[in-house]
Amino acid sequence: MRRALASRVVGRRVVSARLYRRDVLVMPGDPAGGFARNPGSAPARRRVPPSALLVEGVLTTPARRGKQLALCAADGRTVLVHLGMTGSVLVLEKGSRGPQDHVHASWRLDDGSRVLFRDPRRFGGLWALASAADLDRRWASLGPDGLEVSGDQLFQALRRTRRGLKAALLDQHVVAGVGNIYADEALHRAGLHPRRRGESLSVAEAHRLAEEARRVLAEAVEARGSTLRDYRLPGGEAGGFAARHRVYGRGGQPCLACGGPLLHAVVAQRTTVWCPKCQPEGAAE
């Protein structure tokens, strides 16, 4: 999504912006890290100055860490986007009509195109940041990006936790960018049970898990993501990786590696699918 967005917005000037729901935006000074509508967050009724939404800024290449996408102006102002489960960022050519429902923010660019943030369930959101330093501070609390996580990094993060691997992989402080789909896919490829305790992993197993996480994410990026329903590229196209999921969404069906039936159960509060033969419960080594 970052790449597709870059090809459409880099160098464009933001002419104007609109915010249709104030509570999808977290402003500087709002509780750090919180979502605008969470209990405990400030009501966030303050007026949003146009500068917070990059108006008059010239857009540079978007940045990304894990699941967070940063729309950046050349002067350092940034709007951070999190898609949650159903969010999308769409770019509409001049004069073309986009979706009308669940659009919470939009930007008009100097070539007449429009950028929309749409999110039916509103589990996603936007964060206005004043500088690149603010972005760095925010991203410092995330784990290494899943595309680049090393075996040693993963081993160090897992060696002191009694949590299961599934829970640990979903924790964005451990690895950034791995969610429910890619956690299951990486564990299956690595031959590790989702409930194996992190502390029980050998160095070799941690390296294998990191490698498989990197590989499945790289393949997914190549296929432009997993569209189940809502996820779209900025041009509205679906990503093609869902057809290549080996376990996610395939509970009860045959394992593509051994032919045995895949199990599914709730692990770490999320539906989890694994192969009992390829991913044995006990330590394999």
Add this chain to the structure above:
DNA sequence: CGTGGCCCCTGTGGGC
């Protein structure tokens, strides 16, 4: 402190 449970929200598909 690390962890698990609950909650936020809308839409959809299945069973009756």
Add this chain to the structure above:
DNA sequence: TGCCCACAGGGGCCAC
């Protein structure tokens, strides 16, 4: 056809 329930790519907050 309509109703009700279960479930869905995430993650913050709050008890233990």
